[in-house]
Amino acid sequence: MRILYVEDEKYLAEAVIHLLKKEKIAVDWVADGEEGLDLALKPNYDAVVLDIMLPKLSGLEILKIMRERGIKTPVIMLSALNEVEDKINGLEMGADDYLAKPFKTAELIARLNALVRRPPLMDAKVLNFEDLKFDLTNRTLNGVELTDKEAGIFEMLIKTPGSAVTKEQILAHVWGNESEFEENYVEVYISYLRKKLKSLKSRAEIKTIRNLGYKLVYV
Amino acid sequence: MRILYVEDEKYLAEAVIHLLKKEKIAVDWVADGEEGLDLALKPNYDAVVLDIMLPKLSGLEILKIMRERGIKTPVIMLSALNEVEDKINGLEMGADDYLAKPFKTAELIARLNALVRRPPLMDAKVLNFEDLKFDLTNRTLNGVELTDKEAGIFEMLIKTPGSAVTKEQILAHVWGNESEFEENYVEVYISYLRKKLKSLKSRAEIKTIRNLGYKLVYV
DNA sequence: ATTCAATTTAAAACAACCTTAAAAGCAACC
C-alpha cells in the first residue's frame, strides 16, 4: 500500500512514517498544501492522509479540489483537538474518514487498512497470468526469486495484464519521491526482469511502448 | 497459547499473569483501551481478555471495532459485579465468554482452555517436515533440545513449510510487545537454529528472503 | 542521419543480514 501524507509538523510526520513503514506501508510525505495538492491529483496512491492546518493551502481545500477534479482516492482528514466543525466540513466534502489529533498511529493504520479494504495482515496471494504464477508471500515467479524492487514492478505489470504502466507510475509505486536518475532505475529493473522471464522460458514478455511505459503480453 | 490481557488494575493483572504463566499461557498485558485495541487488531493471539472499564477506550468498544474489522480472535469480557447490561452488550457484540469480577484465575484458565479448544493439559504434538520431527511437548527437534525462543520461531517455520514468515510476525508471536534491537533478536536465533539444524545433518535449512523473512526449505 | 529513448553492464555504495562473544537475567540447587 502506498499513501500520501500531507503534514507540516516534521517530528510527528517522521514518527508516523517510521511506524507505517513497519507495516509495509510506503509513504510519500510533503509538508505544505500546494505540494500536497499536486501529488494528490496524481492517481498514485491507495489513500491520502491530510492534516487540516497546513501552510499555503488547507487540507480542506485540497480535498475540495481533489473531489472537483473527480479524484476518488480515499482521504483521511486529521485535525487538532476535535474541531467538530472541521470534521463536519471534511466529511461533507467527501473525506472517507476522520481522525482527531493526537492519534495513535496504530489507529491510523487500522483505518487505512479498513479503507483499502485489506484484511489487517497476511494473505497468501498468488497472481496468475498465462503460464506465470507470481507468489507474493515468497516473492517468487514460477519458483525463481525476485528482489524487492523486481517484485514491486512485476506486481504492477501482472495486475494490469495487457494494459501499459508508465515509468512514472512505477517510480511512484516502488520508489516514492526520489531524485536524479529515476527513469533509469526502472529501465535497469525491467532488464533484470526480462532476463528472469527468459530463464523461465515463459511465453510472456515485457513489451516496451516508447514514450509511455511497459506492459506484460503473451506471444 | 498466547493471549492479550487488557486490564487497568495493575495488582490484579500481575497476580493473574503470574498464575497464567504457570499454566504455560503467555500473556501480553496492557493497561489502557487504546493500546489494547492496537494489539487486538493483530492476529497474534489465541484469545483476548478484555476488562470493560478501561481508560481511553472501553472493552466493549475494543470488541466492537475488532469484530467490525473481521478479527475473529476469541474474546472473554471481564466486568465488575455482574453488570448484567454489560454482559448482554458484550455477548451481542461478539464476545465468546463472560466473567464477572472478582473471579478465580482458575476459572479464567478453564474458560481460556475451553475457548481455544485444547484439552486442559498434555497434547503430544509432533510436527514433521521432511526428515525433521519437532516434538512440541518436550521441545526437541530430532532429539536435540530447543530453548523457548528457538522453539517459538521453529514452530512458525515448520507450520508453514514453503511459505515465508516475516520478522515482524516472528517478533509478534514469540516476543510480543518489545522495544529496541528487536530485529536482531530474530537474526540471532535464526543463527542458533541453523547451527542446530546443521548439527543434525538435516537436509532441511532455513532460507533468508531478503527484506521479507525466512522459510524452511528442503535442499 | 541524427537525435532521443531504451537497454545493458559493471562497479560502487548501501543496507540487510549473520555471527560471535560478552553481559545480563533467571531459575534451580545446595
Add this chain to the structure above:
DNA sequence: GGTTGCTTTTAAGGTTGTTTTAAATTGAAT
C-alpha cells in the same frame, strides 16, 4: 542466600546481496 548453569539480550564487526550510479551500446523515430 549465594553459586551455578543456562537462556536471553546487547552490541559490534564482518559478510553478502541489493540497489544505485554511470557510461557505453543499441534501437526507433523523424
